Amino acid sequence: MPKPFKRVIEELSKLPGIGEKTASRLAFFILKSDLSYAKNLAHSIVFMRERLQLCSTCFNLSESPHCYICSNPQRDKSILCIVETPQDLAAIEKSRDFRGCYHILHGRLSPLEGITPKNLKIKELLERIGSENIQEVILAMNTNMEGETTALYLTKLIKPKGIKVTHLAQGIPMGADLEYIDEVTISKALKNRIEV
Amino acid sequence: MPKPFKRVIEELSKLPGIGEKTASRLAFFILKSDLSYAKNLAHSIVFMRERLQLCSTCFNLSESPHCYICSNPQRDKSILCIVETPQDLAAIEKSRDFRGCYHILHGRLSPLEGITPKNLKIKELLERIGSENIQEVILAMNTNMEGETTALYLTKLIKPKGIKVTHLAQGIPMGADLEYIDEVTISKALKNRIEV
Numbered sequence: 001m002p003k004p005f006k007r008v009i010e011e012l013s014k015l016p017g018i019g020e021k022t023a024s025r026l027a028f029f030i031l032k033s034d035l036s037y038a039k040n041l042a043h044s045i046v047f048m049r050e051r052l053q054l055c056s057t058c059f060n061l062s063e064s065p066h067c068y069i070c071s072n073p074q075r076d077k078s079i080l081c082i083v084e085t086p087q088d089l090a091a092i093e094k095s096r097d098f099r100g101c102y103h104i105l106h107g108r109l110s111p112l113e114g115i116t117p118k119n120l121k122i123k124e125l126l127e128r129i130g131s132e133n134i135q136e137v138i139l140a141m142n143t144n145m146e147g148e149t150t151a152l153y154l155t156k157l158i159k160p161k162g163i164k165v166t167h168l169a170q171g172i173p174m175g176a177d178l179e180y181i182d183e184v185t186i187s188k189a190l191k192n193r194i195e196v
Numbered sequence: 197m198p199k200p201f202k203r204v205i206e207e208l209s210k211l212p213g214i215g216e217k218t219a220s221r222l223a224f225f226i227l228k229s230d231l232s233y234a235k236n237l238a239h240s241i242v243f244m245r246e247r248l249q250l251c252s253t254c255f256n257l258s259e260s261p262h263c264y265i266c267s268n269p270q271r272d273k274s275i276l277c278i279v280e281t282p283q284d285l286a287a288i289e290k291s292r293d294f295r296g297c298y299h300i301l302h303g304r305l306s307p308l309e310g311i312t313p314k315n316l317k318i319k320e321l322l323e324r325i326g327s328e329n330i331q332e333v334i335l336a337m338n339t340n341m342e343g344e345t346t347a348l349y350l351t352k353l354i355k356p357k358g359i360k361v362t363h364l365a366q367g368i369p370m371g372a373d374l375e376y377i378d379e380v381t382i383s384k385a386l387k388n389r390i391e392v
Contacts, residue, residue: 001286002257004244011237014229015222024283026211030245031257033210038245041207042238045226048200049234052227061198061227087220090197 005031057128059104059121061086069093069101076100078135082125082154084108084142092140100138103128108141108150117153125154129161139167201227253324255300255317257282265289265297272296274331278321278350280304280338288336296334299324304337304346313349321350325357335363 005027012023030038054060055067062068069075079100083089089102105120117123128134137158141147151167159165171189172181201223208219226234250256251263258264265271275296279285285298301316313319324330333354337343347363355361367385368377 001282002248002259004240004247004259005257005282007240008244011233011240014233014237016225017218017221022213025213027244029212030241031248033245035245037207037210038241041210042242044200044203044207045234046238048204048223049226049229049231051200052198061201063198063200086197086201 058102059106059124060089060102074099078133079138080125080128080134080136081138081140083140084147084150088140088142100136105150108146109153110146120150122154122157126157129158129163134163136164136166139165141167143170254298255302255320256285256298270295274329275334276321276324276330276332277334277336279336280343280346284336284338296332301346304342305349306342316346318350318353322353325354325359330359332360332362335361337363339366 008027008030009020009023012018012026013020018026030041051063052061053063053065055062055070056065057070058067060067060069064071076099080103081089081092081098081100082103082105083092084105084107086104089104092098092102103121103125105122105125107115107120109115109117109120129137137154139151139154141151155165169192170185171192172178172185178186204223204226205216205219208214208222209216214222226237247259248257249259249261251258251266252261253266254263256263256265260267272295276299277285277288277294277296278299278301279288280301280303282300285300288294288298299317299321301318301321303311303316305311305313305316325333333350335347335350337347351361365388366381367388368374368381374382
């Protein structure tokens with residue numbers, strides 16, 4: 001096997017979930033693609049790594065030490081929305097309905113995968129709650145077992161500090177056909193029904 | 197989501213078997229790794245793509261238009277060993293027992309995955325057989341269903357041309373414990389037993 005090929009396999013195999021076999025399939029694909037693809041891929045990787053960092057306050061991806069949300073004086077610093085990933089933050093921002101700030105955990109508790117509180121940005125969240133003037137914490141974890149465990153864990157830590165803790169409403173999503181909605185969602189939607 | 201991050205996801209998603217979710221997991225990993233890792237990965241990709249090509253004769257990976265095997269005058273050009281991948285070629289070369297040349301198919305027939313004869317270097321193999329003075333073709337496909345289908349397909353194409361077609365012996369591998377060898381291998385080893 002020529003050395004340049006071996007080296008690509010070696011480097012790709014360091015990525016999570018990429019074994020030697022997958023790495024060699026990817027390397028072949030790159031070999032058969034245009035040179036411009038190899039160059040674009042390589043450039044995008046180095047450019048991202050050099051440009052991006054995590055915001056030192058909320059741990060969002062950022063091109064500067066403070067992300068565009070934390071450094072925006074018009075955002076309400078007293079309401080924190082806690083999300084698992086920067087992708088979740090992006091989804092909430094798209095709604096244009098939240099004017100508070102965020103805190104990104106970078107994952108959710110998952111004992112099976114060995115993800116414990118110290119693997120997440122929970123200590124940093126508690127420090128923020130201790131030092132900033134925070135009135136409300138909105139838990140916006142994903143609505144699966146691990147997300148809900150994480151939310152429960154955070155509630156137990158934050159509520160005793162006398163801070164209002166809320167979570168996103170659970171119910172029927174827009175455009176959904178009731179026929180295809182699972183029973184847990186229906187139960188939640190019934191339980192939390194709203195008077196008109 | 198910052199643009200540099202989005203761009204990496206876009207480029208990684210073009211790789212086979214890498215969806216947007218996997219791409220974003222990989223991008224995060226790169227973001228959290230040392231800058232040197234991002235640079236090494238990027239450099240290895242471009243270096244490989246610029247340096248390597250497929251040998252125009254046998255389709256092995258090569259740093260020149262003719263690979264080191266095809267351009268070695270000491271290799272026997274009348275015996276061709278047909279393999280699925282350059283990795284298989286490397287495995288055979290390690291034995292140091294084969295002094296002929298190779299032809300790499302770059303895959304095996306797999307109707308389920310949509311891999312038909314025209315996706316493999318079979319036309320090129322037949323052209324070589326037509327133009328070079330080839331006495332023997334050794335089929336060294338992997339010993340699974342798809343490999344054997346490919347071998348059978350090639351046998352039917354090549355044998356009528358009056359060329360000797362052989363395949364690697366199948367039997368008990370070195371260092372194996374008979375207790376753990378599957379029954380098909382035992383059957384083949386019995387059937388092809390050798391008088392001492």
